[in-house]
Amino acid sequence: MNPLAERFPGLSTLPFVPLVDAPTEVHELSRLSAMTGVSCWVKREDKASPRYGGNKVRKLEWLMGDAREKHADVLVTTGAIGSNHVLATAIHGIKAGFGVHALLSPQPMTRHVEENLRADLAVGATLMPIRASVLAPLAMRHHAATLERKGFRPYVIPHGGSSPIGILGYVNAGLELAAQIERGEVPEPDVIVVALGSGGTASGLAIGLAAAGIPTPIHAVRATPAVVANKIALGQEIRRTVRLLRDREPAFPEVTTAALSRITIETSLYGDGYGTPHPEAARAKELAAADGIQTDPTYTARSFAYLVRLAEERRFRRPLYLATLSSADLGHLLRAAPMPARWATSPRSWLRRR
Numbered sequence: 001m002n003p004l005a006e007r008f009p010g011l012s013t014l015p016f017v018p019l020v021d022a023p024t025e026v027h028e029l030s031r032l033s034a035m036t037g038v039s040c041w042v043k044r045e046d047k048a049s050p051r052y053g054g055n056k057v058r059k060l061e062w063l064m065g066d067a068r069e070k071h072a073d074v075l076v077t078t079g080a081i082g083s084n085h086v087l088a089t090a091i092h093g094i095k096a097g098f099g100v101h102a103l104l105s106p107q108p109m110t111r112h113v114e115e116n117l118r119a120d121l122a123v124g125a126t127l128m129p130i131r132a133s134v135l136a137p138l139a140m141r142h143h144a145a146t147l148e149r150k151g152f153r154p155y156v157i158p159h160g161g162s163s164p165i166g167i168l169g170y171v172n173a174g175l176e177l178a179a180q181i182e183r184g185e186v187p188e189p190d191v192i193v194v195a196l197g198s199g200g201t202a203s204g205l206a207i208g209l210a211a212a213g214i215p216t217p218i219h220a221v222r223a224t225p226a227v228v229a230n231k232i233a234l235g236q237e238i239r240r241t242v243r244l245l246r247d248r249e250p251a252f253p254e255v256t257t258a259a260l261s262r263i264t265i266e267t268s269l270y271g272d273g274y275g276t277p278h279p280e281a282a283r284a285k286e287l288a289a290a291d292g293i294q295t296d297p298t299y300t301a302r303s304f305a306y307l308v309r310l311a312e313e314r315r316f317r318r319p320l321y322l323a324t325l326s327s328a329d330l331g332h333l334l335r336a337a338p339m340p341a342r343w344a345t346s347p348r349s350w351l352r353r354r
């Protein structure tokens, strides 16, 4: 049973594939707390699965459940070349018997990006280039139609897994955190810090906490451009997810306004844009590592840097950080990984490709 189905029995018929070692651990970040004098906590979403953890696994529990119910055999998704979402879908989707096809858009090459790309190939994902992320929705529809003509049954997962079905993963996590607070495993935080990509993590968490009556505000630290994640888009995600929940279970509370109003988008760490290194990231990476938390340059070095700032400025007394990057060791995959195609590593050949 998952917390959503436990609290709202009408939702127990929603298809679900268990992937997460739940509940994920909560503990104090002892080094950062000692350094700043502020009691900083973490929820270890990074350990959601030993195969590959992080925030995307929670969304895949519901997305893969829906795909199975619809008798799909190929998951079609998208992301930048180093996308953690694409890698999570490849690892868990292929293990569950789906084919995984991903349409990838360019991003600045870093070691993390290259490793994710090679791990995608090592598990057997089919990768295809697109010129820009804005083309992804159309390109996915086109690719799915081609697969259908060949006799496959594709299931399309949007950028970041943030459809209303995927967002249920973080409604569930919000309810899980509320239960941990109720059991006294973590003090009620006075702010939650999370990286903002497609927005599903912040939106779902806000819905889950609002449904459980926990008033904590959420500061979502921008890692993607404003056209991708903004208050209007978050509002739509929340509205559509709450509608899905209430259509299935009328006892689920109408929390659309309460959920949206608790999210603040923090833009000050976006810097030069998606995937670019931020000047505060190097220090954040070291401080996170001292507390045993791994970060990536695109998302979590930014969100951890913001946590450090909040603690140093003493703006909150009990911040809680959501560690959303998988900490699973990919060494075994990378040792056997083929080299990425030239279109992926060389921007010039990428542009020539289509």
Ligand SMILES: Cc1ncc(COP(=O)(O)O)c(C=O)c1O
Pocket: 054, 055, 083, 084, 085, 160, 162, 195, 196, 197, 198, 199, 200, 201, 202, 296, 299, 300, 324, 325, 326
């Ligand atoms: C490590 C990490 N943290 C946070 C996020 C943001 O999550 P969301 O897309 O749900 O906003 C992502 C998105 O790809 C991610 O890879």
